[in-house]
Amino acid sequence: MSPRVAVVTDSTASLPASLAERFEIITVPMQLQIGKDLIDEAYVPTERLLAAMRAEVPITTQPPAPDAFFWAYQDAWAKGADTIVSVHVTPHLSPAADSAKAAAAKARVPVHIVDSHSSGMTLGFAAMAAARIAQTGGNVNHVRGVAEQRGRNAKVLIYVDDLAYLHRIGQVSGTAKMIGKALPRKSLFTVNDGELAPFGRVFGPDRALSRLVDQAVELAKDKQVDIAVEHFAAEERSEQALAELRTRIPHAREFVLTQVSATLGANLGPGALAVTVSPF
Numbered sequence: 001m002s003p004r005v006a007v008v009t010d011s012t013a014s015l016p017a018s019l020a021e022r023f024e025i026i027t028v029p030m031q032l033q034i035g036k037d038l039i040d041e042a043y044v045p046t047e048r049l050l051a052a053m054r055a056e057v058p059i060t061t062q063p064p065a066p067d068a069f070f071w072a073y074q075d076a077w078a079k080g081a082d083t084i085v086s087v088h089v090t091p092h093l094s095p096a097a098d099s100a101k102a103a104a105a106k107a108r109v110p111v112h113i114v115d116s117h118s119s120g121m122t123l124g125f126a127a128m129a130a131a132r133i134a135q136t137g138g139n140v141n142h143v144r145g146v147a148e149q150r151g152r153n154a155k156v157l158i159y160v161d162d163l164a165y166l167h168r169i170g171q172v173s174g175t176a177k178m179i180g181k182a183l184p185r186k187s188l189f190t191v192n193d194g195e196l197a198p199f200g201r202v203f204g205p206d207r208a209l210s211r212l213v214d215q216a217v218e219l220a221k222d223k224q225v226d227i228a229v230e231h232f233a234a235e236e237r238s239e240q241a242l243a244e245l246r247t248r249i250p251h252a253r254e255f256v257l258t259q260v261s262a263t264l265g266a267n268l269g270p271g272a273l274a275v276t277v278s279p280f
Contacts, residue, residue: 005083005134005143006076008111010064010096011041012089013124014230014260023131028072030096030263031062038062041262049262050233050270053165061263063096069103077108083140084111087127087147089119090194094263112144116151118191120260121228125278126150128226128254154278157199157215158189159208161234161271166196188212205271209241212275217248219277226254228276232265238273245275253280 009015011029020027029040034049035057052059069086076084086104088097097113104111114130116123130147138146160166186208188200202208220227227245231238242257260268 004081005085005130005138005140006079006081007127007131007134007143007147008069008072008076008084008086008100009123009127010088010094010100011261012094012096012119012263013087013127014120014258014264015124015127016256016258019124019128019256023128024135025127025131026072026076028064028068030064030094030261032262032266033058033060033062040064044262046233046259046262046265049266053266053270059266061094061266063094063099066099066102069100070106073103073107073109073111081109083109085114085130085134085140085143085147086111087114087116087123087130087151089123090115090117090191092194093119093196110140112140114144114147114151115194116147117194118151118154118156120156120230120264120274121256121258121276122151122154122156122191122278124228124256124258125154125226125254125276129280150278150280154276155219156191156274156276157212158191158196158268158274159205159212159272160187160189160268161205162269163187165267165269205237209237209273212273213241213244213248216245216275216277220249220252223279225249225252226256226278226280227252228256228258228274228278230258230260230274230276232260232268232272233270234273235259241273241275 029042129150229242
């Protein structure tokens, strides 16, 4: 009988609770420092975060403490897991995997750490794919391999409404920030080898949305894919994008609409929207 493999991830995966429950994925929350308060992001309402951002309250993000991962691994073991695949945000964006590794050294069962090479639903789909294999009795090498493959092969396309938030975390230069405020052009990014990279600028959010959808359709062409639309305080636009993607990529298996985790939202800023194309 194959060992039971549990799947753990961190909350930058931005998985809707219904999907995490359906695939039995244990999610460990990242932390937000808002002013003097350090809080698990699961307990930070969007309204509070937006208010703090508007008031320019200092906000930083931190990985879960090793103890948080340790207790997640303990929970998986207590539920019958013989081994664990722990899938995480790229180290280029957060040291969460380092905390996971520290916890893994103390866990009761073997823990295999997987770099998703990104965050958001690239990570979410990697964790879901791993959990699908685990739920059908797949061995740990299969579960781990699928997670690694999905992370490497996915592509995320990101629209940022205001470059100021990326500037605060050192992802864009001060010059780019000022140009972004002076002109009505909007920035588009992707993630290459775990790092944020620009791939275009367009005039206005409507054209930005059209560009993301067109690019996603091209990426999904003739492939078996899952599709996600992720946003931070941009629900209406994200619903429009999802509706168009459903029409133009009818062969996609899974369509997911989700608001990104508070950690990602704090870095991307309100109005941000992303489309993830994850081949399988």
